[in-house]
Amino acid sequence: MGRIVIDPVTRIEGHLKVEAVVEGGEIKEAMSSGTLFRGLELILKGRDPRDAQGVTQRICGVCPTSHSIAAALNLDSAFGIADRIPENGRTLRNLILGAAHIADHVLHFYHLAALDYVDVAEIADYDGHNPTLRSIKAFAQRGELAPFVPRYEGDYRVPGPTNREMIAHYVSAFDIRRKAQEMLALFGGKMPHNVAVLPGGVASVPSVDSITSFYWRLKELKQFVDEVYLPDVLTVAQYYPDYLEVGRGCQRFLSYGSYDLETSETDLTRRERLFQAGTATAELQAGQLDTSMIAEQVRYSWYSDDSGDRHPLQGATEPHKDKPAAYSWLKAPRYEGQVYEVGPLARMLVNYGAGNTVVREALDQVLSGTGLSASALCSVLGRHLARALETKIVADSMLDWVLKLTPGDSGYVEYEMPQEATGMGLVEASRGALGHWIRIDEGRIANYQVITPSTWNISPKDDRGQPGPLEQALIGTRIRDESNPFEIVRIVRSFDPCLACSVHVLDLERRPRYVLRVC
Numbered sequence: 001m002g003r004i005v006i007d008p009v010t011r012i013e014g015h016l017k018v019e020a021v022v023e024g025g026e027i028k029e030a031m032s033s034g035t036l037f038r039g040l041e042l043i044l045k046g047r048d049p050r051d052a053q054g055v056t057q058r059i060c061g062v063c064p065t066s067h068s069i070a071a072a073l074n075l076d077s078a079f080g081i082a083d084r085i086p087e088n089g090r091t092l093r094n095l096i097l098g099a100a101h102i103a104d105h106v107l108h109f110y111h112l113a114a115l116d117y118v119d120v121a122e123i124a125d126y127d128g129h130n131p132t133l134r135s136i137k138a139f140a141q142r143g144e145l146a147p148f149v150p151r152y153e154g155d156y157r158v159p160g161p162t163n164r165e166m167i168a169h170y171v172s173a174f175d176i177r178r179k180a181q182e183m184l185a186l187f188g189g190k191m192p193h194n195v196a197v198l199p200g201g202v203a204s205v206p207s208v209d210s211i212t213s214f215y216w217r218l219k220e221l222k223q224f225v226d227e228v229y230l231p232d233v234l235t236v237a238q239y240y241p242d243y244l245e246v247g248r249g250c251q252r253f254l255s256y257g258s259y260d261l262e263t264s265e266t267d268l269t270r271r272e273r274l275f276q277a278g279t280a281t282a283e284l285q286a287g288q289l290d291t292s293m294i295a296e297q298v299r300y301s302w303y304s305d306d307s308g309d310r311h312p313l314q315g316a317t318e319p320h321k322d323k324p325a326a327y328s329w330l331k332a333p334r335y336e337g338q339v340y341e342v343g344p345l346a347r348m349l350v351n352y353g354a355g356n357t358v359v360r361e362a363l364d365q366v367l368s369g370t371g372l373s374a375s376a377l378c379s380v381l382g383r384h385l386a387r388a389l390e391t392k393i394v395a396d397s398m399l400d401w402v403l404k405l406t407p408g409d410s411g412y413v414e415y416e417m418p419q420e421a422t423g424m425g426l427v428e429a430s431r432g433a434l435g436h437w438i439r440i441d442e443g444r445i446a447n448y449q450v451i452t453p454s455t456w457n458i459s460p461k462d463d464r465g466q467p468g469p470l471e472q473a474l475i476g477t478r479i480r481d482e483s484n485p486f487e488i489v490r491i492v493r494s495f496d497p498c499l500a501c502s503v504h505v506l507d508l509e510r511r512p513r514y515v516l517r518v519c
């Protein structure tokens with residue numbers, strides 16, 4: 001029996017340690033640990049509720065835009081203005097969030113995950129004239145191939161010319177990400193930590209100029225998604241079909257839904273959205289979402305036990321760093337006591353199962369070319385495919401939405417802040433279901449709780465000992481070479497984990513806490 005420890009896992013966001021117990025070449029047990037503490041909830045206690053809009057964006061530098069939308073929806077609901085957001089405000093929020101998601105998904109595939117399948121070292125044999133590839137080759141010849149090495153030596157299968165084309169796409173994807181961030185800043189003011197999304201709507205007023213600037217960049221992004229990103233993911237699927245079987249996970253899916261198409265319905269789980277809220281099984285059995293069934297458990301988390309199994313409105317953040325048996329700073333969110341995966345795959349399966357025609361048509365079109373069924377997507381490559389497909393759906397929808405903006409119209413509504421209230425903001429961040437909950441007492445924040453997507457996906461075992469979604473996806477995987485466990489990192493990266501929503505635990509005596517092996 002062997003034990004594999006990867007700490008930290010690189011090419012993800014934040015600090016994750018993965019441990020796997022291997023017996024007979026197969027993972028029998030897995031533990032995922034968030035090794036940093038996120039205490040933003042404690043910082044918010046006692047503050048003006050409107051501070052949550054700015055403070056919660058600092059949870060993370062990658063997904064601050066999703067937090068800005070979740071916080072705004074949360075405060076809208078607490079302030080009683082969820083159904084009063086002007087049309088421009090609703091549309092601008094969708095465009096700001098969509099720009100963030102496109103940038104994020106392109107970042108994830110090209111700059112984090114694709115290097116598990118594309119062999120950059122192969123560039124040493126390149127004798128063509130592409131200037132980008134020639135300059136990477138020059139670095140390789142000088143032995144300066146970082147950040148592409150060190151790495152686990154995977155079984156790289158994409159043939160030379162296609163492989164090199166994808167290396168060139170790695171570089172062009174930087175430009176695409178920049179353009180998506182520019183789009184976000186046109187209406188949001190800046191990235192990261194936009195300043196325009198507020199409770200009550202969006203503070204910026206679109207002009208013909210800003211709409212046109214947004215539109216032409218979006219056209220270019222759409223072309224990249226259609227002609228480069230989606231085909232590249234399908235290419236990977238063609239050469240690694242076994243990864244359509246690997247990493248299936250818990251096979252229960254949950255989504256809060258995203259991109260409001262109207263705001264008259266104040267219950268966000270029933271509001272008409274581009275992606276609707278719900279649950280699904282791998283067999284595509286859809287279910288209605290009941291947020292009262294969400295609770296966090298902490299038996300294996302570094303939090304005091306009496307803060308366990310609570311709905312987020314009653315949630316507590318009481319760190320207990322020496323707790324026996326605990327192994328993660330992440331709590332274990334569960335729905336009806338069961339383990340659920342969130343993320344792009346969940347969004348696609350929940351909406352496919354519920355008969356969302358936009359998702360059905362897009363997914364059926366891609367699947368007809370691959371011969372797969374929608375339920376076969378519960379896998380490493382299924383997650384990548386779902387992510388690329390939803391990027392296409394979002395980009396296509398945004399082309400329509402941006403032309404619906406009315407130049408010069410305000411997207412913001414005035415409001416009065418209540419002294420006592422509760423609120424809930426549900427949205428889909430790039431990585432999945434993101435929820436913010438607030439309780440206001442005497443005009444101040446009495447409690448603010450955030451459950452991020454990675455808290456769902458990377459959660460440790462729960463009070464009943466059920467492993468989290470990533471842990472379940474790792475268990476049963478066959479490892480070819482324990483000293484080179486590329487199968488593990490491929491599974492981990494398919495979830496696009498982000499543990500950055502954390503604050504460092506400092507040891508003021510500077511004792512070493514871990515020996516790090518960077519791969």
Ligand code: NFE
Nearest residue numbers: 060063429430431454498
């Ligand atoms: Ni820090 Fe995030 C996203 C949120 S965490 S990147 O997407 O919320 O999974």
